[in-house]
Structures are given as structure tokens and as C-alpha cells.
Amino acid sequence: MKDMVRIFATAAAIATIGVGAAFAQEKPKVAFVPQIVGIPYFNAMEAGGKKAAADLGVDFIYSGPVDGNPVDQLQIVQNLIDQGVNALAVSVLDASAIAPVAEAAKAKGVKLFTSDSDAPDSGRLVYVAQATDEGLGDAIIDELVKRVGEDAKIGIVSGEATASNLNAWIGFMQKRAAARYPKLKLLEPQYAGSTAQRAAQVSSDLMAANPDLKGLIAVASSTCPGVAQAIETAGKIGQITATGYCSPNTARAYLKSGAFGFTVLWDPSQLGYLTVWAGKQLIDGKAFEASNTIPGMTSPATYDAATGILLLGPPAIFTAENVDKYDF
Amino acid sequence: MINVLPRGAVVEKRELLLLAACVLAIALFAIASPFFATADNAVTILRNSVELLLISLGMSLLLAMGGVDVSIGTVMGLAAFVIGRLLTAAVDPSLAALAGILAGTALGMVTGAVVVFGRIPAIVATLGLLGVYKAAIYLALGGAWLSGLPPTLTEMLQVRIVGVPIAVIVIALSYGVIWLAMRRTPFGLHLLAVGNSEEKARLQGVNTKLIQFSTFVISGTLAGVAAVFYIGTYRNVEMTIGSTLALDAIAAVVLGGTSILGGKCSLLGTVLGVLLLRILQNGLLLVGVPSLWQAVVTGALLIGVLSIEGLSGRLQLKFAGATQ
Amino acid sequence: MIALRRMRGQNLVLAILAALWVATIIGLSALSPAMFNAGTLTNILQFSTILSLVALGQTLVILSGGAGIDLSIGGTVSLSAMLAMLAFKTGMPIALVPPACILIGLLLGAINGLLVTRLRILPLIATLGTLFIYSGSALALTGGAAMSGVPAWMLAWGRGTIASLPLPFITIALPAFIVAGIVLLWTAWGRWIYAMGFNERSARLVGIPVDRVRFLIYTISGGLGGLAGLISLAWLGSGRPNIGQNLELESLTAAMLGGVAIVGGRGGVGGVLAAVLLLVTLKTGLLRLNVNTVWQVGIVGILLIAVLIADRLTTHRR
Missing domain, CATH: 3.40.50.2300 (Response regulator)
Known part of the structure; x- marks a missing residue:
């Protein structure tokens, strides 16, 4: 009996495989x-x-x-x-x-x-x-400075801390800011994992910690909705300009609401x-x-x-x- | 394994301990950061606690009954998906919210049925269901996220009744109903009896299956309610939705003094546990500790509080031994 | 008499899983004939090594009862590997990395053991707390970056094969299972572990040092996690802070599929090894057939529930 049921369970699993084959x-x-x-x-x-x-x-x-x-x-x-x-x-x-x-x-x-x-x-x-990692890092900093000015404090919200491409982009953002815009203050990157909820929580905490924050960068595409939503919920549209590597479909509503100033993507x-x-x-x-x-x-x-x-x-x-x- | 302290005393002690910890944390952060003790930041902390609070209330009942549900975050995710789909189809937000809550109830029934009628230990059954629900969310979303949902539900939830936000009212109401059920009806007694010993409860004539099943249904329903606020706040459903909630909720509930051995339930402790976690996460970020350390803090808090209790329990045992 | 019956039950589980495994392989190779080769075997064993060690620790902890469970095991794997590499970066000789991994693993396990046996914190909660601490520290200490610099001699062992069997599997995982199997079946320690899991109160009454045995088992589980961390270093060539992600739940799944009762006292290590191989083979097969990976998650979940329900139905009848 026991054997039969176990074998049936596997047979079912294998049958499922067959469908996808x-x-x-x-x-x-x-x-x-x-x-x-x-x-x-x-x-x-x-x-x-x-x-x-x-x-x-x-x-x-x-x-x-x-x-x-x-x-x-x-x-x-x-x-x-x-x-x-x-x-x-x-x-x-x-x-x-x-x-x-x-x-x-x-x-x-x-x-x-x-x-x-x-x-x-x-x-x-x-x-x-x-695009080159350097080009991506530069583009987001240059475009953001155009909108919030050089004398600004910017927060960075990334996804998984282990993602090497995201970390490379952050590295080039920091390099660009240091080389071109000495007055621009980039805060230490915060990592929100892969849920929008954590991204929103981290963003809202960042905004509370830095009332003079001018911009937020959503590095992982999974953080885009959370970052934008945190700005909308806090009623800081216009005061804080968010951006990130976000696809148009993900960012559309937030670009229109003004939470996102722009997004960069290919x-x-x-x-x-x-x-x-x-x-x-x-x-x-x-x-x-x-x-x-x-x-x-x-x-x-x-x-x-x-x-x-x-x-x-x-x-x-x-x-x-x-x-x-x-x-x- | 059995706690040596009288039940009532532990509950009160733990709640006081947590309250003291909250006050201490608030005081320290207020000194360390000028932006901590502001009205805006208080709202931020509370807003970020809503879903976890609702799910933790359900988890308190589950743990007190000797159960657990590691899939509850994905249950909230599936309910949120239902709401999100309906909102994009321009369905009336109150109907969408109702559908989401019902979806939570239905999934609670599924989980309850697998645990109770399959007679599988809750932790293993819900581990299996976690995989199934994850796959379901993926298939439902098909890779696309639901993002930038219409703000109709968000607007509906901005209503204040006598100046009190609706989220606070819903949480207070859930708390009140569960408190009454636990303290003033046979349900509460029976639930705790099942938590203490399922076998004994059955021998005493408690319908243990019904109690267990309905606790899972209540927990699922609360996850559905959490989904309403989730969509109201985030207007987004992604594939990983809710994946961190179950473990956070278990941590908060245990922190609050509800015994995972069952038979002991502290709703107030749960609320304080959630708030303490969120206050620490918020405050540490405000004083400049990177967010990567938040998990470590959660774990240390859990171990710390339970160690204090474990140590004091040992001391009391020794004293008891000495006087005898 | 009880011991005899238990053994028979264990062999039954083993036989069933072996049959399932063969059935899966035959089924898969019928669907995809190219799959049936030595390379596939190497591949399956390679991806089974870490999981099997961790599942072994999990199994011992669950077997010994007292609501035993080790949720922190994945965090132990990550943190032992990262701490050993960090020590190496700050000047420790590279030759000490392997013993350091194992020692740190033992230490992290001993912390769990202390929390459970001395402070009487329930294992589920104690190891949930240390899961947060261990895996969180592994990430926070390194900021998430991978740590390279594993020397060639470690890689030669970690990636090497003999007759298409991966070296880490035959030099570490397999011996660990054999030793554990012998200890459980033929020594007083093994009988103590089963007795503790079966009925803790009577185990205490007959004079088994329950707390000491349990402390040791949590320590060993941590040590197995450290070994798994070491293998991850030698195999991948770098330390990764999230290498142990999801291992706690996967090892639990393997132990349950392998016929270990969650309340302890029933089950064996052979079944667990068979379950690990079955899980990895199933995963490999699904990948080979290009089935969407999300089905893996769903199928493993359903399999787990189905097997446990089957188990319930049959034990009820007996």
C-alpha cells in the first residue's frame, strides 16, 4: 500500500515532466x-x-x-x-x-x-x-544631477547584496559622483532583497533618516515599485526625485505621478x-x-x-x- | 521542556519586558537621531507594520494551538494577486478587497485541510504548500508583475473614521474579536487545550479537528486582510511577494511570549513584538547601521529575550530546589 | 524487538526510495535518451554533496527528538565558509582554511546546542534566531561580495573525479553517511539517539545523558554544515555569503522524504541519502527536459505532502 502510493506520487511527477518535454x-x-x-x-x-x-x-x-x-x-x-x-x-x-x-x-x-x-x-x-557598466552608472548620475542639482543628497536602494552586476553599477555611480560632482552626497547603498515590500520599508526609513534627501536610486528592477511607492505614500513627490534601472511598463504609473523623474534602461x-x-x-x-x-x-x-x-x-x-x- | 513558571506570571513579565524594551529603544534612538522621534517617522513605522501585525495575530493563534504556517506570506501574495487583477479590471475596490479576503479564507481552508485531514505535522505540510503556492503565484503572474495598479483601493483606505486611519481600526477590530474569542468563548479554551495536548483535549471531548481547521481559516483570512492593505500601500504584486513575512511573524510572536509548545497565547505581546522589531529596524537605519544587519538584529533579539527567560527560569528552578 | 521492527521499516523506506530513483531515471531517460551517461551521474552527485551533508545533520537533530530541528544549517554553511575566508584574507595561512571551516561549523552548532539544552529554548525558535544571525552576518560582514583566492590544490580536490564520481562526494559525504549509519545501528550512542527521540522521559529514566547527547548532536550538525561550507569553497573557487540560502528547507524536505518522523525516534540515514539523490535527480531531469524551473518548486512540494499522507495512511493501518 505504502509503496503503491509513493510510486503513484512519482508517476504523477514524471507525467508532469512529460507534458513539458x-x-x-x-x-x-x-x-x-x-x-x-x-x-x-x-x-x-x-x-x-x-x-x-x-x-x-x-x-x-x-x-x-x-x-x-x-x-x-x-x-x-x-x-x-x-x-x-x-x-x-x-x-x-x-x-x-x-x-x-x-x-x-x-x-x-x-x-x-x-x-x-x-x-x-x-x-x-x-x-x-x-551598455557598459560605466556608461550605466554615469548616465544615471548625470541625468539625476540635471534634475536635482549638484548640491544634493542621494540614497541608493539595491536588491540582493550578492548581485555582482548591480554592485558594479553602484561602484561606477560612486566613481562618477566623486570625479564630476564633489558636492553630491551619495549615501551608502542599502539592500532590500527581492521583495517590493522590503524596498518600500528601506526607502521610507531612508527618507525619515534624511529629511533633506533629494533623490533615490532603485538599482535592482525588483526595487523600482517599492521605492516609487514609498515616495508616493510619504507624500514627497516633487521633493524627492527617484530614478532607477526600470522598464517603462514597471515605471509608467510612477513616471506619470512624478515619483520617478526618469528611468534608465535599454x-x-x-x-x-x-x-x-x-x-x-x-x-x-x-x-x-x-x-x-x-x-x-x-x-x-x-x-x-x-x-x-x-x-x-x-x-x-x-x-x-x-x-x-x-x-x- | 515544560515551562516551570506559572502561566499568568510569564505573560505579564514578558509583556512588561517588551514594553520596557520598546521605551528604551525609542529613548535611545531619539537621543541618537534628531529625526527618529517625529510624527512623520512614527507614521512610517506604523505603516510598515500593518501587514506583519495582521499576519502575526493569526500566527499567534496557530502557535498557541501547537501549529505553525510557513506558507502564510505566499497566501497573502495570492490574495494580493486576486485583488490586483480585479483592480486592473476596474472592479469596485470594496468588492476587490472582499474577494481578496475570501481568497485568504479559501487558502486557509486548503492549508487547514492538508494539515488536519492529512494528519501531517504543520511545519512539514506548510513547507510543502509553500512550494505549491509559490508555483501558483508564478503561474498566475506569468512573469509579468502587476505594477502601478489603479489607486482606487488606496483612496478607499485613506478614509479616516473620527480622525483614526482605517488600518488602525481594522487592526484594533481584529485584535478585539480575537481577544474576545480567546477569553470569553469556549473556542479560546479549547484552542489552548489543543495546544497543551491534542490527545488530552480530544479525551475531554474537544472537537480538536474543528478547532485546528478553524484556526488555519482565521489565519488565512487575516492574511487576506493583510493583502488588502498590502495592495493599498504598494499597488504592486511581484513573484517574491511576502516571502519574508512568515519567519518575521514567527519571530515577532515568539518574542511576544506566545509559546510555540502551544497552550499559551499573548496577543498584546505579539503587537509589542512586531512594534519592537520595526522600531529597531527603522531606528538602526536612522542612526546609520546598514540594512544588511537587520536580520542579525532580529535574530539576536529573539535569542536574547529567550535566553533571559531561560536563565531566569533556571535560577528560579535552583531557588525552588534550595528551599525544598 | 522494537529495534528489529524499526530496522525493517528503515530498509523498506530505503528500498522504496531506491525503486523511485531507478524509476525516475528510467522514465527520464526514456523521454530524453541523451541524459543517460556518466557525465549526468557526476553532475547529480556533485549537486547532491552539499545538500546530503546538511540533510545528514538535519536528520540526526530530528531523530534525537525534543522537537529537534536545525533551521540555522544553511546559515552555518554560509558563515563558516565566509569566516574562514575572512580569516585567510587577514593573514591566516591558507592551509588552515579547511580546519577553520569545520571548527567554525562545530562552534556555530555548539551555540545551537547550548541554547537548546542549557537555556531550554525550543529548537525551532533557537535555530530560527541563529538562522537570522548566521546568514545575516555572512552577508553583512562581506557586504554581499564573493571572496576569491581559493588555492589550486583545494580546487583540484573540490572539482576532481575518480571514475566519474566527484571527490568531495566519495571522500566526505559518503563516509559521513556510512559512519552515521554504523553509529546509529550498531552502537550504544545510536540506541540512545533513537531512545531519546522515541520517548525522552523514559530515556532520562534509564539514565541516558539526554542533554549531553543532544548538545553533541547539534554540534555535529554544525560541523557537517562547516564541511559543506568547505566543499562549497573548494568546488566553486570562492566564498559566497548566500551559498547556504534555502538549504534549511531543502534539508528538511530531504529528511521528511527519507522517512524520518518529524517527532524523532524513527527513520534512518540511508533513506535520507536516497531522498537527496531522488530530489537532485528529479531536478536534473526536469532541467534536462527544459521544464520551467518553477514546476520544480511545486512538484517537490506536492511530492512531500503526498509521501507524508501515504505514510500516515499506512501507519494508521498497521
């Missing part, structure tokens, strides 16, 4: 592993990747960890390598994480590269970048498209040009052979005026 095809496979599934940003990248896959005649696999856990991400990457995908792009959660699997990928002939978040010393073949679906295109190039053994004009993309992508970075282009600035032109 895809049948093997002969087309080359390009996989992309995001940092976390279930957030609009990576969903847009998935959509762009799918479109590119259809255009370029490859199979596209999208799989990532449920809660941004680096070991889970590693396990997913390892499995995709074992499964024998031809090219594999990873948005790295932790730059040192990728080292053990990079060797395995090389041995198996899998073209391993990074996209969206880099691991520079891992031996990856190319990094498909939305088009993640274009980044997804470029990622799959880069994977196809690697599989075909084609080199990247200094400037690559790609059908299906709005602007050419530049390639820097020295750093191995394939660049999508400068980030876009979204404001209340232009936000309705975008849908991602």
Missing part, C-alpha cells in the same frame, strides 16, 4: 540562463530571444533559477552543457560562480558566453552587453535578440565585426575585440513624456 530537433540550440525567472525584464529578453531564434533558424531554450540562487543557476548551466546545447549565454549572478562550468563547457565544445551580466575572468567567449528584448544572434555567430564560427548591422535590430552593435564586449548601444532614458512609446 520538447521533442528533439536537428536545429542548433542556443540557450539563455537569466538570473531569475518571473520578472518582466528577463521575460522581455526571452521574447527577443525567441524572435531571433525564429528569424535565424535555431532552437531557443530559456531556463533560470526561481529565486536568484547562484547554486541553482550553476546547476541549470551545468545541465544545459550536459544536454549538449551548441551555444549557451548566461546572465551571471555571481562572477566567480561560472568558473567550474566554464571548463566543462570547453571540454564539451559548448560555446559559453555571458549576456546582461558579465564574468570577465571566466574564459567566456564574448560578453553581450546592454530594450531587453533587443538584448535578447542580440544574445541569440551572437550565439548563432559563435556556432557558425563567424567573427564579430567592429560594427555589426543585424537585420531585426534597430541599431548596429559594436564589438570591442580587446575586452570581448559586444555592445547593444547607449541606454535609453525614459520620462513621463516618452514612456508611452514603449511596451516592455
